[in-house]
Amino acid sequence: MRHMLSALKRRLITVVFAAVIVVIATPALVLAVDDPSEMLPDPKLEARAEHIGSQLRCLVCQNESIEDSSAGLARDLRRVVREHVAQGQSDGQIIEWMVSRYGNFIRLAPPLTLATLLLWGMAPLALLCGFVIAFVVRSRRVKIQVTPSPLTEEEKARLAELTKD
Amino acid sequence: MNDTHDAPPSSPLRRRLLMGVPLAGAAIVGVGFARMLSGMQKGSFDPHKINTPVINRPVPDFTLAAQPPGTGFSAQDLRTMTKPVLVNFFASWCIPCLAEMPVLMTIKKDIELWGIAYKDRPENAEGFLRHSGNPYTRIGSDREGRTGIDWGISGVPESFLVTPGGIIRWHTATPLAPDILQTTLLPLLAKLNSP
Numbered sequence: 001m002r003h004m005l006s007a008l009k010r011r012l013i014t015v016v017f018a019a020v021i022v023v024i025a026t027p028a029l030v031l032a033v034d035d036p037s038e039m040l041p042d043p044k045l046e047a048r049a050e051h052i053g054s055q056l057r058c059l060v061c062q063n064e065s066i067e068d069s070s071a072g073l074a075r076d077l078r079r080v081v082r083e084h085v086a087q088g089q090s091d092g093q094i095i096e097w098m099v100s101r102y103g104n105f106i107r108l109a110p111p112l113t114l115a116t117l118l119l120w121g122m123a124p125l126a127l128l129c130g131f132v133i134a135f136v137v138r139s140r141r142v143k144i145q146v147t148p149s150p151l152t153e154e155e156k157a158r159l160a161e162l163t164k165d
Numbered sequence: 166m167n168d169t170h171d172a173p174p175s176s177p178l179r180r181r182l183l184m185g186v187p188l189a190g191a192a193i194v195g196v197g198f199a200r201m202l203s204g205m206q207k208g209s210f211d212p213h214k215i216n217t218p219v220i221n222r223p224v225p226d227f228t229l230a231a232q233p234p235g236t237g238f239s240a241q242d243l244r245t246m247t248k249p250v251l252v253n254f255f256a257s258w259c260i261p262c263l264a265e266m267p268v269l270m271t272i273k274k275d276i277e278l279w280g281i282a283y284k285d286r287p288e289n290a291e292g293f294l295r296h297s298g299n300p301y302t303r304i305g306s307d308r309e310g311r312t313g314i315d316w317g318i319s320g321v322p323e324s325f326l327v328t329p330g331g332i333i334r335w336h337t338a339t340p341l342a343p344d345i346l347q348t349t350l351l352p353l354l355a356k357l358n359s360p
Contacts, residue, residue, distance in 0.1 A: 059319035
């Protein structure tokens with residue numbers, strides 16, 4: 001009887017412990033939408049709003065999107081995004097609305113312009129450089145692989161001597 | 166045929182070029198980074214700066230309720246002004262705004278100051294101005310922060326120089342300090358008033 005009780009107790013502790021872990025870990029899994037009332041009732045529209053918001057920089061935290069940030073300005077901008085989504089505006093229109101107020105800096109992925117050409121071009125450029133180097137190294141190695149020169153008279157004589165037996 | 170197993174001896178020029186190109190590339194990048202770092206120290210380069218695109222644009226449309234002790238104003242009021250106005254966003258919850266107040270009190274003789282209380286309770290903003298002194302001719306209340314977003318502000322305090330006709334000519338997202346006045350704002354005002 002006593003043994004059974006202690007086993008039950010141990011089990012209870014495990015369950016409580018697991019529950020605590022789940023409660024602690026949950027906030028890490030959700031977005032920073034502080035208040036569920038912020039969300040649009042239509043899950044489809046809400047998903048679109050989240051998609052737009054995740055492309056917009058929070059101007060206070062700067063390396064977070066407005067969906068991830070809990071800064072006051074991010075909350076205000078999230079509300080604007082949701083209002084415009086509910087009004088039936090397109091993704092491009094909403095992002096343009098933000099850019100006209102805050103500049104391209106608000107876009108987490110900067111658009112391809114003359115000023116960002118090097119930024120976007122660097123990765124393909126590095127890949128191209130790698131290919132060129134690989135090609136040059138390879139073609140040189142092929143050139144080095146030459147047929148050995150024929151044996152001289154002296155070497156032939158030595159070979160004959162060694163293989164005589 | 167007299168080829169050997171050794172690699173063909175490369176010419177010294179080619180060797181130097183092969184070494185030189187990556188070195189030159191690294192040198193250019195190094196100079197670029199050094200200039201960025203020195204600019205960050207001197208304050209001429211700030212990677213966090215938001216290049217507000219409202220410069221040289223007309224003020225956005227808005228109408229603000231009065232924030233006691235001032236009277237509210239709208240975009241139309243700014244457009245019909247015949248002299249420059251410095252529009253200053255502030256809030257009672259903002260410590261740098263409190264630090265900026267003595268500077269605003271000194272420049273109100275040079276330029277008219279219009280205040281916008283950003284995301285602030287009217288009674289709190291009123292108490293703040295009673296405490297720190299009121300440098301503003303007119304004061305509007307942007308309780309929800311919507312007007313602030315239309316002006317492209319990312320925090321408080323921020324100041325915008327609006328010229329007659331309601332065009333935004335200059336902007337700073339930092340508290341106005343005596344050195345900004347001397348190096349930037351006052352020379353700009355002198356230039357605007359001279360022709």
